[in-house]
Structure formats: structure tokens, C-alpha cells
Amino acid sequence: MIRKTFESDIQQVKDEVLALGSMVEHAIIGSVEALKKRDIKAAEKIIAEDKDINKKRFAIENQLMVLIATQQPMAHDLRLLASTMEIISELERMGDYAKGIANINVRMGEEKLLKPLIDIPRMAEIGASMLHRSLTAFVQEDVAAANAIPMEDDEVDALYNQIYRELMIFIIEDPKNIERANWLLWVAHNLERVADRVTNICERTVFIATGEFSEIKSSDDEFWEKQKKNK
Amino acid sequence: MQNSPSYAIESNDLSIHYGAFTAVKGVNLKIERLKITAIIGPSGCGKSTLLRSFNRMNDFVPGCHATGELLMQGQNLYSKDIDPVEVRRKIGMVFQKPNPFPKSIYENIAWGARINGFKGNMDELVEQSLRSAALWDEVKDKLQESAYALSGGQQQRLCIARTIAIQPEIILMDEPASALDPISTLRIEELMQELKKNYTILIVTHNMQQAARASDYTAMMMIDDQRAGGVIEFDDTKNIFTRPKDKRTEDYVTGRFG
Amino acid sequence: MKTQTPYPQGDAFHASLRTRYRVATIWQILFLSALLIAIVALTALLYKVVDGAFGYIAYEYKDDPAEFTPTPVNELTKEELLVILKEELSSGAYNKLNNEQPMQERSQADLLNLFLERLVRIDTKGTWSMTDSLLHKAEIQAEVKEKYSNAKLEFRSWLTPQFLVTPMSSKAEFAGVRTAILGSLWMVGLAILFALPIGTGAAIYLQEYAPKGWFTSLIQTNINNLAGVPSIVYGMLGLAVFVRTLEAFTSGSMFGVTDSNGRTVLSAGLTMGTLVLPLIIINAQEAIKAVPDSLRQAAYGVGATRWQTVWHHVLPNALPGILTGSILAISRALGESAPLIVVGASTFISIDPDGPFSKFTALPIQIYQWTTLAQSEFHAIAAGAIIVLLILLLTLNASAILLRNRYQRKY
Numbered sequence: 052m053i054r055k056t057f058e059s060d061i062q063q064v065k066d067e068v069l070a071l072g073s074m075v076e077h078a079i080i081g082s083v084e085a086l087k088k089r090d091i092k093a094a095e096k097i098i099a100e101d102k103d104i105n106k107k108r109f110a111i112e113n114q115l116m117v118l119i120a121t122q123q124p125m126a127h128d129l130r131l132l133a134s135t136m137e138i139i140s141e142l143e144r145m146g147d148y149a150k151g152i153a154n155i156n157v158r159m160g161e162e163k164l165l166k167p168l169i170d171i172p173r174m175a176e177i178g179a180s181m182l183h184r185s186l187t188a189f190v191q192e193d194v195a196a197a198n199a200i201p202m203e204d205d206e207v208d209a210l211y212n213q214i215y216r217e218l219m220i221f222i223i224e225d226p227k228n229i230e231r232a233n234w235l236l237w238v239a240h241n242l243e244r245v246a247d248r249v250t251n252i253c254e255r256t257v258f259i260a261t262g263e264f265s266e267i268k269s270s271d272d273e274f275w276e277k278q279k280k281n282k
Numbered sequence: 283m284q285n286s287p288s289y290a291i292e293s294n295d296l297s298i299h300y301g302a303f304t305a306v307k308g309v310n311l312k313i314e315r316l317k318i319t320a321i322i323g324p325s326g327c328g329k330s331t332l333l334r335s336f337n338r339m340n341d342f343v344p345g346c347h348a349t350g351e352l353l354m355q356g357q358n359l360y361s362k363d364i365d366p367v368e369v370r371r372k373i374g375m376v377f378q379k380p381n382p383f384p385k386s387i388y389e390n391i392a393w394g395a396r397i398n399g400f401k402g403n404m405d406e407l408v409e410q411s412l413r414s415a416a417l418w419d420e421v422k423d424k425l426q427e428s429a430y431a432l433s434g435g436q437q438q439r440l441c442i443a444r445t446i447a448i449q450p451e452i453i454l455m456d457e458p459a460s461a462l463d464p465i466s467t468l469r470i471e472e473l474m475q476e477l478k479k480n481y482t483i484l485i486v487t488h489n490m491q492q493a494a495r496a497s498d499y500t501a502m503m504m505i506d507d508q509r510a511g512g513v514i515e516f517d518d519t520k521n522i523f524t525r526p527k528d529k530r531t532e533d534y535v536t537g538r539f540g
Numbered sequence: 541m542k543t544q545t546p547y548p549q550g551d552a553f554h555a556s557l558r559t560r561y562r563v564a565t566i567w568q569i570l571f572l573s574a575l576l577i578a579i580v581a582l583t584a585l586l587y588k589v590v591d592g593a594f595g596y597i598a599y600e601y602k603d604d605p606a607e608f609t610p611t612p613v614n615e616l617t618k619e620e621l622l623v624i625l626k627e628e629l630s631s632g633a634y635n636k637l638n639n640e641q642p643m644q645e646r647s648q649a650d651l652l653n654l655f656l657e658r659l660v661r662i663d664t665k666g667t668w669s670m671t672d673s674l675l676h677k678a679e680i681q682a683e684v685k686e687k688y689s690n691a692k693l694e695f696r697s698w699l700t701p702q703f704l705v706t707p708m709s710s711k712a713e714f715a716g717v718r719t720a721i722l723g724s725l726w727m728v729g730l731a732i733l734f735a736l737p738i739g740t741g742a743a744i745y746l747q748e749y750a751p752k753g754w755f756t757s758l759i760q761t762n763i764n765n766l767a768g769v770p771s772i773v774y775g776m777l778g779l780a781v782f783v784r785t786l787e788a789f790t791s792g793s794m795f796g797v798t799d800s801n802g803r804t805v806l807s808a809g810l811t812m813g814t815l816v817l818p819l820i821i822i823n824a825q826e827a828i829k830a831v832p833d834s835l836r837q838a839a840y841g842v843g844a845t846r847w848q849t850v851w852h853h854v855l856p857n858a859l860p861g862i863l864t865g866s867i868l869a870i871s872r873a874l875g876e877s878a879p880l881i882v883v884g885a886s887t888f889i890s891i892d893p894d895g896p897f898s899k900f901t902a903l904p905i906q907i908y909q910w911t912t913l914a915q916s917e918f919h920a921i922a923a924g925a926i927i928v929l930l931i932l933l934l935t936l937n938a939s940a941i942l943l944r945n946r947y948q949r950k951y
Contacts, residue, residue, distance in 0.1 A: 053537060053538050053539070054536075054537050054538055057537070124536065125490065125494070125523050125524075125535040125536050125537070126522075126523060126524060126525065126526050126532050126535045126536050127532055127536055128536045129524060130524065130525070262524065263525075337841075339837065339840065339841070342836075342837075342840070344751070344752045367844075367845050368843075370840060370841060370842075371843035374841060374842065375837075375841040376841075377834060377837060377838065377841070379834055381834035381837065381838040382838070383835065383838060383839075383853065384835075384857065393852065394842030394843065394844070397842070397843070397845075397848050397852075398842070398843050441838070444838075444842060445841065445842065447842075448842050448843055
């Protein structure tokens with residue numbers, strides 16, 4: 052194989068992306084877990100660890116820049132490196148969502164949860180799983196998987212809608228609940244965004260493999276369309 | 283058969299043979315007017331042979347002949363009543379190694395004009411050609427000095443000036459920067475962007491980055507199992523280098539060929 | 541512990557290195573000795589030539605100079621000599637000499653030679669080589685004193701300016717190489733006039749025009765072989781074609797020259813031209829080949845025709861090479877003797893060639909002729925003539941080198 056060095060550099064980048072992905076996964080699950088237990092120490096740890104995620108993202112970005120500058124990638128290689136640049140920025144933002152959840156946990160202070168968490172951990176689990184599998188699809192350039200994963204976003208959206216309605220009922224019952232309901236709504240919204248970003252990763256994977264830009268499905272659009280209908 | 287006016291030159295099932303051996307087979311290329319078209323491909327795929335067939339430079343190679351058509355303004359350049367000298371007058375050529383004449387800078391440009399019966403103001407032509415080749419400012423005070431005193435990059439631009447002095451319609455460039463340093467190379471590429479306002483340019487290069495940087499269209503050539511070269515993909519340069527359709531093109535532009 | 545390597549390490553490596561150097565030294569010594577042998581051979585040759593060209597000569601006057609004039613021989617003025625010659629020579633001989641060159645215009649040295657040659661009549665008793673003259677001076681003097689009591693002994697250089705401008709003579713002391721030099725120059729000039737345009741033209745055609753094929757390679761092979769044909773064969777050819785078949789042309793009878801046959805300097809020149817023609821063609825071909833193809837393509841690229849390319853670029857750039865080759869061909873022609881003997885160079889001629897239809901002799905012929913004579917003084921002037929020939933050849937080769945350096949390839 053010609054370009055052995057380049058190949059192994061690319062493999063290394065992919066490994067790093069997987070590592071970054073597992074950090075983000077861990078942060079998402081962990082932040083929701085901490086919220087569920089109202090464990091502020093754990094939340095603070097996740098906020099601190101987000102710095103590592105950012106650091107890792109910049110490290111990979113730098114690695115990509117060096118590869119682009121020194122290896123002059125073309126065609127597939129170019130698509131891979133350019134898209135990876137995009138993917139790590141998506142991952143970094145997912146990390147920010149997890150950090151956001153942890154921040155809410157910290158800001159809630161001594162306050163109790165409005166209700167026991169059931170659907171929100173479910174959302175986190177699904178989102179983390181989608182993320183995990185989307186990165187596997189990215190590494191293997193599995194177009195079929197990349198096209199299938201975004202479909203699961205529906206489930207996340209459904210859960211989000213359910214949570215939204217539940218929390219609205221709490222607010223209507225007692226306006227004093229507004230702040231606590233709002234915190235949970237925020238958390239759910241962050242998790243919904245995570246699933247959207249997974250869709251972006253899948254779109255990139257399809258582009259890397261085929262060279263075609265295809266919008267797989269904008270769950271965002273669908274969500275707002277549904278909102279419109281609900282009105 | 284009339285070729286469309288938006289094409290400067292058009293090949294129609296053009297094949298080039300050395301005796302019984304077919305070096306380039308069945309090429310169908312439509313070269314757009316006032317654009318830069320690059321021909322890329324691995325060594326020995328016949329890209330230079332193809333390029334040289336465009337101004338019948340291959341006529342000098344013993345046993346070399348072409349079949350098929352090469353159409354320029356509806357005329358087959360390989361038909362019997364076409365004189366190759368006339369073809370070369372319309373289709374100029376810049377070679378791999380700068381090859382100025384061992385004469386003065388001035389004479390390098392004037393000679394081609396003179397033998398072609400130029401009747402205008404020679405000084406003006408020399409200045410204009412040197413200006414077009416972005417060389418005037420560097421050599422205006424030493425026009426009578428030997429062209430060999432110039433640097434490689436300057437010599438190559440002189441060769442370009444010499445070519446545009448006879449006002450061809452198409453300029454063929456056979457790896458024009460392969461003997462030059464990177465800065466001179468970029469200068470030539472920049473000059474090509476200027477030249478394409480007035481000339482159609484066809485360039486062979488094995489520097490893929492150069493093709494990617496400098497050309498509008500790219501033709502990818504590859505040899506088949508009979509060792510005959512052919513164009514396997516012809517597309518917008520941006521497509522060739524970001525999303526080629528042919529696997530072999532992909533392997534070649536990503537450096538995984540062979 | 542280092543891993544096992546198939547290469548010698550440490551002492552073993554140094555030992556093998558020493559062996560390699562030893563082998564190299566042996567070869568170096570062999571090459572050096574080859575060079576030394578060559579130098580010795582060349583030196584011996586030069587020594588032999590120079591040795592013969594200088595040395596003692598013992599001579600007597602057959603008639604005492606005092607019978608003609610009271611003035612000592614060495615102090616005779618031009619006027620005195622003129623008077624003596626006019627009085628003492630037969631009028632027929634005087635008129636003949638006067639016709640060749642008016643007496644008044646001749647130099648004192650020339651007149652003195654005439655005086656010594658025609659009136660006093662020197663009789664050479666013996667000559668000695670330079671080495672003998674220098675090493676055995678006393679013995680030579682004793683020998684001369686004993687054998688020829690009247691003889692004068694003097695150290696003489698046979699190679700003098702006089703030697704170059706004096707025509708042939710039957711007396712070695714008064715013979716020169718002017719006729720031979722002029723003959724050689726005429727012959728070489730005619731040869732090059734004939735061979736250079738034809739050779740260059742043929743080379744251009746072969747290199748630039750001839751289609752590559754079996755016929756062209758046949759011709760090419762023939763030219764290469766012709767360059768190796770023994771020169772005597774060219775002599776036979778010259779005799780058959782130029783001297784005999786084309787006699788009307790080469791003798792000049794076609795142009796109204798009547799006092800000549802085919803054995804003219806023109807025949808010799810044409811023969812020599814034929815001899816060097818393959819050399820010139822091959823040389824010109826090489827010179828044309830050396831013009832890079834990129835230059836031809838540059839010319840074609842701006843729409844030049846083949847002829848324009850050849851005339852404006854190939855030929856001017858090949859010219860120094862062609863001229864260098866021609867000069868070397870001239871040297872070859874200058875040194876040849878065999879074909880000239882066959883074509884019929886005169887061995888004794890004292891009249892300068894004055895045109896293509898003249899009889900002629902050439903330096904190598906002259907040298908050959910003199911060395912075949914028994915008298916040792918002729919061997920001495922042969923040595924002198926050899927030096928002249930060598931200097932001529934060296935000058936030509938040097939000018940070829942200068943020309944080559946002057947027009948060093950620009951591309």
C-alpha cells in the first residue's frame with residue numbers, strides 16, 4: 052500500500068475521534084445521572100472534564116491541519132479530513148450540552164427535582180447510544196448505518212414532546228413550579244439537541260463515503276412543524 | 283462535421299499509434315474555449331503523447347500516426363490537406379524544460395514572428411508579448427542580452443512570450459513547471475490565469491496540486507491492459523479532486539495508485 | 541550483544557579494507573606504467589626527429605671562393621654577390637633564375653646560397669646527429685681533420701627560416717620545403733573545398749531529413765566503414781577516377797590548360813577530399829546530433845518549417861563542431877602519403893604550384909623521398925621537414941581545440 056504513513060495517521064485521527072466521542076458520551080450519561088441523584092460534586096466534575104473535551108478537540112483539529120498541510124489530501128482523503136474537522140466540532144458542542152446539564156444541576160443548589168426523572172435518562176441513553184453508533188459508522192464509513200441512525204431521532208423527539216407536555220401541566224397547576232420546570236425543560240432540550248447533532252455526524256459520514264451532501268432528515272424542522280400543528 | 287463554437291478544439295475518437303502499437307486510444311475531449319484544461323495521469327499513460335498530437339508535434343516521431351479526428355473550427359487537423367506547420371502556427375506549445383533559442387531575449391520573440399511573415403512593428407510586438415508573459419519589467423533593460431542569462435522561471439516565461447507572440451488560439455503546455463522551483467511554478471500558474479482571458483490552454487502535468495490549483499477542467503488518463511492510454515474521466519477540476527467518479531481517478535488523486 | 545551481521549566488523553573490516561586498497565594500488569601502478577610507456581615512446585620519436593635535424597656537417601668547397609672574390613664568404617654584400625653571379629653564371633642559367641625571381645629582388649642570403657650552390661659548389665663529406673655532435677665533438681673534429689684536411693666543420697641547424705622558403709634542390713644543403721608546403725596547402729585547400737560542403741550537406745540530409753529505415757542505416761553503415769578503409773585504396777580510386785577517367789577535368793585541358801596531365805594537385809585534392817569525406821560526414825552528424833532536440837521543437841513550436849529550423853538553429857549551433865571536425869580532417873589529409881604516391885605526386889619538383897592544374901609534391905612525399913636517399917645530409921633535412929609537418933599538424937589541432945572552446949555549447 053502506498054502512503055502507509057498517511058494511512059496510519061488517518062487511523063490515528065479516527066481513534067482520537069472515537070476517544071473524544073466516548074468522553075462526550077460519558078459526559079452526557081454522567082450529567083443526567085448526577086442530576087437524577089442531585090449529586091452536585093459529580094456535576095462539578097463533569098464541568099471540569101469539559102475542559103479536557105475542548106482540549107482534545109483542539110488537539111485533533113491541530114492534527115488534521117498538519118495532515119492537510121503536509122499530505123495535501125485529495126478526493127476521499129480530503130472529504131474525510133474536512134468532515135472530521137466538522138465532526139469534532141459537533142462533538143465538542145455535545146460536550147457543551149452535557150456541561151449545560153451539569154450547570155443546571157449546580158444552579159439548582161438545594162432545590163429538589165420537580166419530579167423523579169424517568170424520560171430524561173431515557174433520552175440521554177438513546178442519544179448516547181446514537182452517538183456511539185454514529186461514530187462507529189463514521190470509522191467504518193458504513194453508509195447504511197449512517198442513514199439509519201437519524202431515524203431514531205423520532206423517538207427522542209417523542210420523548211421530548213412528552214416531557215414538554217408534562218412540565219406544562221406542572222406549570223399550569225402551580226406557577227411556583229415555573230423555575231424548576233424550566234430547568235428540566237432545559238435539560239430535555241439539550242438532550243434533544245444532542246440527537247440532532249448525531250444526525251449531522253451521520254450526514255458527514257455519508258458525504259465522506261459517497262461525496263454527496265444529503266440532508267438525511269431535519270428533526271429540528273419536523274419538531275417545529277409539529278409545534279405549529281399542535282397550535 | 284461542425285464543432286460547437288464554445289469548444290476551441292475537439293477530439294473525436296482520436297488514437298495515436300507508434301507503428302503497430304497503440305499508445306493512446308479513443309480519446310473524446312471537448313476543450314472549452316478560454317479555459318484551462320489539465321491532463322493528468324500516471325507516468326507513461328500517454329498524456330504528453332496526446333498533448334503533442336494536438337499540434338502535430340508527433341509527426342516528427344518516426345512511425346507515429348494518428349487516427350480519428352481532431353476538430354478545430356470544423357476542420358480536421360489530421361486531414362490530408364492540412365499542413366502541420368499551419369497547425370503549429372495556430373496551436374503554440376510550451377515545453378517541459380525551458381528551451382529558449384540561444385539568441386538574445388529580443389530575438390527569441392522576433393524570430394518566430396519573422397519566419398511567420400510578421401509585418402507589424404517588431405519592437406511593439408516584443409514588448410507586448412513580454413508584458414503578457416509578465417516578464418517585461420524584469421528584462422526591458424537587457425533585451426539584447428542572451429536568453430540563457432535568465433533564470434529558469436524567466437526562461438520559461440520567455441518561452442510563453444515567444445509562443446503568444448505568434449498569436450495562437452490554443453497554447454499547449456507540457457509540464458511547463460516541472461523544471462522550476464515552487465515560486466517560479468506559482469508564477470507560471472498565475473500567468474496562466476491571466477492568459478486564459480485570451481487563449482485556450484491545455485496543460486499536461488503530473489503535479490496534481492498544480493492541476494487542482496490552475497485548471498478549470500481535468501482529464502484523467504490511464505493505461506488499459508494493452509498498455510494503451512485513454513481518458514477515463516473528464517470533469518470539472520473541482521469534482522475530480524473532491525469527488526471523482528472513477529475509482530482509478532480516486533486512487534490516483536489520493537496518491538494510492540500503483 | 542550486537543546482532544549477527546553478514547558484513548565483516550572491526551579488525552576484519554580493516555583487513556578487508558587494506559586488501560581493497562592494495563588491489564587498487566596495483567591497478568593504479570599498471571595504469572601509470574602504461575602512461576609512462578606512452579610518454580617514453582613519444583619522447584623517443586621526438587628525440588629521433590630533433591636529433592637528426594641538428595648537428596655537425598663537414599664540407600669542402602669544390603672551387604675556392606677566393607677565385608671569385610677577395611672578400612671572405614661571410615662578408616659578401618648583396619651588390620657584390622649580384623655582380624659575381626652575373627659574371628660567373630652562364631647566361632642561360634642566369635636568365636632562368638632571373639625568370640623564377642628577379643635577381644634584384646632576392647635577399648642576400650638567397651644570393652649567397654646561389655653563390656655557394658652554383659659557383660663554389662659545396663661538397664658535403666659527412667653529417668653527424670645532434671647527440672654525436674654534442675657528446676663526441678673532439679672525436680668528430682679529429683676524424684674530419686684526418687680524413688678531409690680541407691673540410692670545414694660547422695654545427696648546423698637544418699631547420700632554418702631559409703629551409704621553409706627555399707624550393708626543392710638536388711643538393712641537400714640548399715634544399716627547402718617551400719614547394720612541398722605549398723603543394724600540401726593547395727591539396728588540403730582543394731580537399732576541404734570539395735569535402736566540407738558535400739560532407740556537411742550529406743550529414744544534414746542524413747540527420748534531419750532521411751527517413752529512418754533499412755536504406756538509411758545501410759548508407760550510414762557504409763559511411764562508417766568507409767572511414768576505416770585504408771588510405772591506399774583511396775589512392776587507387778583517385779588514380780582510376782580523377783587521374784584517368786576525369787583527366788579532361790583534372791588536367792585542366794577542359795579549361796584550356798595544355799601542359800599538364802591528370803596528375804595534378806586537383807586530382808590529389810579530390811582524392812584527399814574523398815578520403816576525409818566520411819570523416820567529415822560522421823563528424824558533422826555528431827555535431828548536428830549534439831544540437832538538442834528541445835531547440836528543434838522550440839522552432840517547430842512557433843510554426844517554423846523544417847528548413848527554417850535547420851538553417852536558423854541546427855546549422856549555426858552545429859557549425860563549431862563541424863569546423864572542428866573539418867580541421868581534424870585536414871590534419872589527417874596533411875599527413876597522408878600513400879594515396880599521393882598512387883595519384884602521382886612528383887618526387888622532385890622545384891616549381892611552386894600556382895593553380896589547381898599544377899604538378900605538385902607534398903610534405904609527406906618529400907620526407908619519404910628524402911629518407912630513401914643514401915646521403916646522410918638528406919636524412920637530416922628529412923628530419924627538419926618532419927618537424928615542420930609536426931608543427932603544422934599541432935597548429936591545426938590546437939586551432940581545432942581553440943575553436944571548440946571558443947564556441948563552447950551554449951545550451
